[in-house]
Amino acid sequence: EVQLVESGGGLVQPGGSLRLSCGASGFTVSSNHMSWVRQAPGKGLEWVSVIHSGGSIYYADSVKGRFTISRDNSKNTLYLQMNSLRGEDTAVYYCAREAFDYSSSFFDFWGQGTLVTVSS
Amino acid sequence: SYVLTQPPSVSVAPGKTARITCGGNNIGSKSVHWYQQKPGQVPVLVIYYESDRPSGIPERFSGSNSGNTATLTISRVEAGDEADYYCQVWDSSSDHVVFGGGTTLTVL
Numbered sequence: 679e680v681q682l683v684e685s686g687g688g689l690v691q692p693g694g695s696l697r698l699s700c701g702a703s704g705f706t707v708s709s710n711h712m713s714w715v716r717q718a719p720g721k722g723l724e725w726v727s728v729i730h731s732g733g734s735i736y737y738a739d740s741v742k743g744r745f746t747i748s749r750d751n752s753k754n755t756l757y758l759q760m761n762s763l764r765g766e767d768t769a770v771y772y773c774a775r776e777a778f779d780y781s782s783s784f785f786d787f788w789g790q791g792t793l794v795t796v797s798s
Numbered sequence: 799s800y801v802l803t804q805p806p807s808v809s810v811a812p813g814k815t816a817r818i819t820c821g822g823n824n825i826g827s828k829s830v831h832w833y834q835q836k837p838g839q840v841p842v843l844v845i846y847y848e849s850d851r852p853s854g855i856p857e858r859f860s861g862s863n864s865g866n867t868a869t870l871t872i873s874r875v876e877a878g879d880e881a882d883y884y885c886q887v888w889d890s891s892s893d894h895v896v897f898g899g900g901t902t903l904t905v906l
Contacts, residue, residue: 679859705894723833723841723884725895736893739799759820776895782847783888783895788840 680704680787682773682780694763694796696730700756700773700789708751709786711776711783714758717791724769727758728776740765763796800889802898809904810875818901820868820885828887830868832861835900836881838854844883874905880905 686698714726724741727737731756735747746759751759770793775786803821822829832845842896843852845861846866858873872879884899 715895715897722882722900723835723886723897728895730894734893738894773815777846778888782831784829784843784846784886785833785841786830786843786846786852789843790840 680775682775682787684788684792685770686773686790687693687744687794689795689797690763691798692796693763695761696763696794698758698760698773698792698794700758700770701774702756702775705775706748707754707756711778712747712749712756713774713776713785714747714756714769715772715774715785715788716764717772718769719744721769726771729756730778737757760794765796768794768796799892799893800887800896802885802887802896804885804898804900804901807902808903809906810872810876811906812875814875816872816875816903818870818872818885818903820870821866822868822887822896824856824868825866825868825887826864826885828863830861830863831886832859833884833886834868834879834881843885872892875903875905877905879889879903 681703711735744762748757756760770791773789775787777786805874834844845860848863849861
């Protein structure tokens with residue numbers, strides 16, 4: 679059974695840092711495209727970042743230069759290092775597995791999400 | 799960057815048909831996917847590649863895509879279909895995933 683379990687969320691001050699983890703079971707993280715998607719309170723879904731199975735990495739403009747996506751193949755875990763956090767980064771952060779082919783990409787499995795609150 | 803536009807809300811009576819649109823420049827040339835998110839829950843994929851349904855999704859859910867508009871159609875709407883619905887595409891020019899702003903479906 680495919681499972682994704684996020685952790686690492688919490689309260690952090692503006693300008694601070696936080697690292698989110700997403701442990702996977704039932705499949706191999708490194709063989710799949712894996713993304714982070716966030717949702718601010720009462721708002722819609724916003725794609726944040728992806729790491730491809732081949733290692734290519736992409737970021738939304740809103741987080742580029744501040745967030746870093748990575749994975750640990752030995753732990754079958756996805757990470758999101760978040761630096762220089764701002765109030766607008768407050769959101770539930772989901773990790774999600776992408777089903778990808780040459781023409782498109784969609785999310786077939788999602789974690790339960792972890793809440794990040796940026797506030798003084 | 800590519801933009802997807804959804805109506806903020808759609809209302810429908812039980813048993814009727816709900817249609818949720820997703821507008822984008824020449825979206826008909828892209829593959830569109832749809833998610834359902836009930837309050838306090840994780841998004842669930844309900845339609846992928848315009849009209850395919852994952853296992854467990856009722857046949858009442860269908861999709862279409864042409865020109866500048868993709869549409870999610872829910873037939874014989876039930877109270878349990880009340881949720882936010884999001885369309886999504888992959889923008890090949892930027893390698894970014896793009897979500898629509900979401901539509902709240904209310905069952906009257």
